[in-house]
Amino acid sequence: MRRLWTSLLTLCLVAVSMTVGVSAASAATPVTIGKIASTTAAYGSKVTVKPKVTHAKSAKVVSAKMTVKKGGSTVAKNKASVKLAAGTYKVTTTAKYKTFRTVKKTTTSTKNVVTVTPDDETRVTCTASRVTLPADGGLELDGSCTGAAFDGTVTIRNFEAYDENPWWGFDDNFTGLEFTSTPTVGKAFSAYLNPSKDLYKKKQVTTTTSTKVWSAVQTKTKTQTLVIKAGKKPNHAAPYSDGECPSWAPVKGNANSGIYHVPGGRYYSITIAEECFTTPGAARAHGYRASRNG
Incomplete structure (x- = not known):
């Protein structure tokens, strides 16, 4: 039994080690230089060879250049593409790249936010500065209203209502009011308000922005043997x-x-x-x- 537990523990440690190794390898290889595949050049012609460089999402390739040698001679130096005839070459690919990390910044500020629109109805407390009950019926008043849903005061001018149960109508600015009891000058009363324009309330607004912070330019190289085969001579x-x-x-x-x-x-x-x-x-x-x- 002790041997079985020892074997299981060893397997777990190996698995963890492999997982850590893969993660570390992935993080350490933001840019990969692949092998340029051998190809065939048509008889008497050359083929164009380019670097094979891929990168992770967290990296950006600044440049990818090749230096090509054949025997002791340099065929091309620091070129993005090279035309090669049939032969065997040493190709060194040099990739320059940058990586970035994302930095998030959170700021909090006070802003006026629209909380009541003309399509909304909100509960308010109003105080009349004038109340008139014309002989032909209805109700007229001037006053002001405040509410928990918005900051400041809504002024009511020349409000006219015609139905008593409840009273409802509009003022000169098309601000609507609805209330059940007949107001008394100087005494607060409850009502429902439909504003003629947007109403605002100061609120704390949290904004998060993301910024890419780039590293300095880094370099990676890889050398390979590249064989360009000669195409068959045509007749x-x-x-x-x-x-x-x-x-x-x-x-x-x-x-x-x-x-x-x-x-x-x-x-x-x-x-x-x-x-x-x-x-x-x-x-x-x-x-x-x-x-x-x-």
Whole structure:
């Protein structure tokens, strides 16, 4: 039993160690320089090679450059891309990068916040400075109202109401009031208020902002062997602009006549090539026939 517990404890410690190691490795590798894959260059041509650099979300690559050597010679130095012919090279990729951490800052300030809009109804306490009951019915008053939902005072001017149960109506500014008992001048009464404009209340507002703090520029390098394979030599090619063929594909083909001419033939020197072939067999494979007159 003691051996079993010892084995289990050892496994747990190994698992914890591996987890810590992975986390530490992830945190320590914000930028990864990958291996540039070997490729094939078409015959007589070059291929463009670029650095293969990836980065974590917490990093930004400032630059990625390559220095390429072949044997003891430097082919390119600190280049973002290089054109290489077939061969074996030593490629050193240098990545410059920055990392950042997010800093959060919380500030608290006092602001006027809209708490009652014209579409809202809020309970208020009002005091009338004038109350008039016209002979033809209704009620008129001037006064002011305060409420817990907003700061300050709402002034009521020339308010007119027509129904007594409850009294309700509007003043000159279209501020609405509704109350049940007939007000008395100088005496507070309860009412419901519909303001004609937004009402505000001072409140403590907490704002949190996030800022990226960048590190100094850091550098990471990686050297690899890169093999560029040579493409297979083709058996035909396009002629030069003057109608002559390259030395490695000397057989001239005339597309209009379907005839090919070999070096030394009677009409070879005066023929303007439209296609060039490495051998007569290659020309025949493309549908041409030999010149009967040499």
